[in-house]
Amino acid sequence: MKKTPEKPKTPQLPKLPPLRKEASTVIVLAISAALFVAALFVAHSGEAKDTGSLFWAYGTETIDFDTATVNEIVSEDMSIDEATEGSYAGSQELAVTIDTGTYAGTQLTAYNSFGPISGHPVEVGDSVTLTIKTHADGDVTATVYELNRIPxxxxxxxxxxxxxxxxxxxxxxxxxxxxxxxxxxxxxxxxxxxxxxxxxxxxxxxxxxxxxxxxxxxxxxxxxxxxxxxxxxxxxxxxxxxxxxxxxxxxxxxxxxxxxxxxxxxxxxxxxxxxxxxxxxxxxxxxxxxxxxxxxxxxxxxxxxxxxxxxxxxxxxxxxxxxxxxxxxxxxxxxxxxxxxxxxxxxxxxxxxxxxxxxxxxxxxxxxxxxxxxxxxxxxxxxxxxxxxxxxxxxxxxxxxxxx
Missing domain, CATH: 1.20.1640 (Multidrug efflux transporter AcrB transmembrane fold)
Known part of the structure; x- marks a missing residue:
């Protein structure tokens, strides 16, 4: 009986053992982690440059940004801006409770001014971010900076x-x-x-x-x-x-x-x-x-x-x-x-x-x-x-x- 000649086998490339492949990945990530730590150290080393604040504060006045909850709308004066498809412009006087920061738990009166391209009217129960200014004489004034959209x-x-x-x-x-x-x-x-x-x-x-x-x-x-x-x-x-x-x-x-x-x-x-x-x-x-x-x-x-x-x-x-x-x-x-x-x-x-x-x-x-x-x-x-x-x-x- 005549034997059929076997086809020559295609040479196979040597495969890298799985453990060695994983080791290569671990090595690359380990070196990358070391470079990350070194770059982080260089980026934050040395004396920090004081660039001041984005907002002005005079004398001994300080400015804080904290969240608060609107308890009551004491008064409001606003109207619809027809040029901007129903956006409101005006102001509100609010009774709020501070939720974070130095004045947490304190009830304050806050003022909210808004227009078609800045600010927004708020409702009872809304969470807002306040700009709280503490004056040299101890008086505190608060204005609504923006709605608290973090949640x-x-x-x-x-x-x-x-x-x-x-x-x-x-x-x-x-x-x-x-x-x-x-x-x-x-x-x-x-x-x-x-x-x-x-x-x-x-x-x-x-x-x-x-x-x-x-x-x-x-x-x-x-x-x-x-x-x-x-x-x-x-x-x-x-x-x-x-x-x-x-x-x-x-x-x-x-x-x-x-x-x-x-x-x-x-x-x-x-x-x-x-x-x-x-x-x-x-x-x-x-x-x-x-x-x-x-x-x-x-x-x-x-x-x-x-x-x-x-x-x-x-x-x-x-x-x-x-x-x-x-x-x-x-x-x-x-x-x-x-x-x-x-x-x-x-x-x-x-x-x-x-x-x-x-x-x-x-x-x-x-x-x-x-x-x-x-x-x-x-x-x-x-x-x-x-x-x-x-x-x-x-x-x-x-x-x-x-x-x-």
């Missing part, structure tokens, strides 16, 4: 967490951890470092690269998929920064022309805070591009991993082509996402400019429109160029037997 915001945040975990399961939970880590890095490290005079653009880029490293490691551990996504993210974010710098130079505009730059300028001039304000425009481009680039890079790297698992015989060139096909489908929608995010943030400004019947050249020569255009286009360019870079890096890692 609502906390509840809304909890709802967000529940939705993410229910839909995303363990991956959703990991993404929430990454989101929390990102917020801590931005508020506890990046901003304090910028206020200390660190170079804004370089510091922001390094921080964003660090954030992407930790988030990808939390999300998927250390293997070729996350490595490819991380390298693609760094490359795409770097290119967004480069194009932002080029647009800033040739467009002759920088962070000093940002809409909210004036208060920071006053800090720099009058309080001596060493803020590198010119780099704020490009820094905002880097931060805005990071989320979109991470999304695109991870999607492409994951898709190539699955394609390779389904057909291990594909060459690097074929994998790269597949990655480009996936990326092209994402490019259009993600570009729209970025541009609409920038334009949506300035919707009121666009409506105002349009209502003034400005010419095309006049409108796009304004600093605000130019800034939003530069930011949106630079971020989009970085995101689009991250597609071929991630596809190339991931296809190389996969076909050369990188770690799974």
């Amino acid at each position: 609502f915001l906390i509840g809304f945040l909890i709802l967000f967490f529940i939705v993410v975990v229910l839909v995303g399961s363990l991956t959703g939970l990991q993404s929430l951890i990454g989101l929390a880590f990102t917020c801590v890095c931005l508020f506890a490290i990046l901003i304090p470092l910028i206020l200390k005079g660190a170079p804004t653009i370089l510091t922001t880029f390094v921080m964003c690269a660090y954030i992407s490293l930790v988030c990808f490691t939390i999300l998927g551990g250390v293997h070729r998929k996350t490595v490819g996504a991380f390298l693609g993210t760094v490359a795409g974010t770097f290119l967004a920064m480069v194009f932002g710098l080029g647009a800033q130079f040739f467009g002759k505009i920088n962070g000093l022309r940002l809409e909210d730059a004036e208060p920071l300028y006053q800090l720099a001039v009058y309080d001596g805070i060493p803020i590198d304000m010119e780099g704020l425009l490009v820094a905002s481009i880097i931060i805005c591009a990071l989320g979109a680039v991470m999304d695109v890079a991870m999607s492409i790297a994951s898709a190539l991993e699955e394609i390779h698992a389904a057909n291990p015989k594909l060459t690097q060139k074929e994998l790269f082509k597949s990655g480009m096909n996936v990326g092209r489908d994402m490019a259009g929608t993600m570009t729209n996402t970025l541009i609409l995010a920038f334009l949506g943030g300035e919707l009121t400004l666009m409506i105002f400019l349009y209502a003034r019947d400005l010419s095309f050249y006049h409108m796009f020569s304004t600093a605000f429109v130019a800034l939003e255009t530069i930011a949106g286009l630079s971020s989009s360019i970085g995101m689009i160029l991250a597609i071929p870079l991630t596809a190339l890096i991931s296809s190389m890692l996969i076909t050369r037997g990188g770690r799974r």
